[in-house]
C-alpha cells in the first residue's frame with residue numbers, strides 16, 4: 619500500500635498531477651491514494667515536497683533525499699565514460715569483493731522495468747564457475763557438432779561459431795585449468811534472469827556501467843546464454859525454474875588490460891522527422 623501522512627501533506631497536488639495511473643485524489647485539501655490502480659512506481663514518494671508519502675510495500679530506507687553534488691553527472695563525462703567502456707577479456711587472478719558485486723546488482727535493481735514489474739533477478743556464480751564452465755562447454759560442443767554435421771545454407775553463418783565451440787571444448791578437455799574463451803578465466807559471473815528480455819537488458823546495461831565505475835571489467839557472454847538455452851543440465855545446476863530465462867551473462871573481474879583511447883563506430887542511422 620502507498621500511504622499519505624495527513625499531518626505532513628500540504629495538499630499541493632504534485633502527486634496527483636504526476637500519478638500516471640490516476641490513483642490519487644485531493645480530499646479536503648489532503649492527498650488520498652486509493653491503491654486501486656497503483657503499480658507502486660513510487661513517483662508520489664519521490665515528488666512530495668514534504669516527504670509525506672510512504673509505503674509498507676518496500677523498504678523506505680531505499681529512499682534518498684536529492685542533493686546536486688551526489689546525484690548529478692556531467693553529460694560530456696558520461697558520454698566519454700560510455701565511449702571508453704570496453705569488453706574485457708583479460709582478467710587478473712584476483713577475486714571480486716562481495717560488496718562490489720552487490721553494488722553492481724543495486725544498479726540493476728534500480729533500473730526501470732515495464733509496468734514497474736521489477737521482474738529481474740540475479741544469480742552470482744563464483745565457487746561454481748568451474749562446474750558451470752564444464753557443462754556450458756559441453757553444451758556448446760553438442761550444439762557445434764550438430765551444426766557441423768547438418769551444414770546447409772541456413773546454417774552456414776553459424777559454421778564459424780560451431781567450429782570455435784568444438785575447439786573450445788577440445789582445448790578444455792586437454793587442459794581444464796588452462797586459458798579458455800568462454801569466461802576467459804574470470805573470477806565472477808552475474809546472470810541476469812527475467813521473463814522480459816527488455817527489462818533484463820536495460821538492467822544489464824546499467825550494471826555494466828557500475829562495473830566499470832568500480833574499477834572492474836566485464837563482458838557479456840552470448841556464448842553462455844546460447845549454451846543455457848533449453849539446456850536442462852545448466853538450468854538444474856542453477857536451480858532455475860520454468861519460464862525463467864537467462865537474458866545476459868556478465869563475466870566480471872579486475873581487468874588485466876589497459877586501453878589508451880576509444881574506438882570508432884558506424885555513423886548512426888538517424889532520420890529526423
Ligand SMILES: Cc1cc2nc3c(=O)[nH]c(=O)nc-3n(C[C@H](O)[C@H](O)[C@H](O)COP(=O)(O)O)c2cc1C
Nearest residue numbers: 703704705706707799800837838839840841842881
Ligand atoms: C549480447 C552480447 C553478447 C556478446 N557475447 C560475447 C561472447 O560470447 N564472447 C565474447 O568474447 N564477447 C561477447 N560480446 C562482446 C562483443 O563482441 C563486443 O561488445 C563487441 O565486439 C564490441 O567491443 P566493445 O564491447 O569493446 O565495444 C558480446 C556482446 C554483447 C552485447
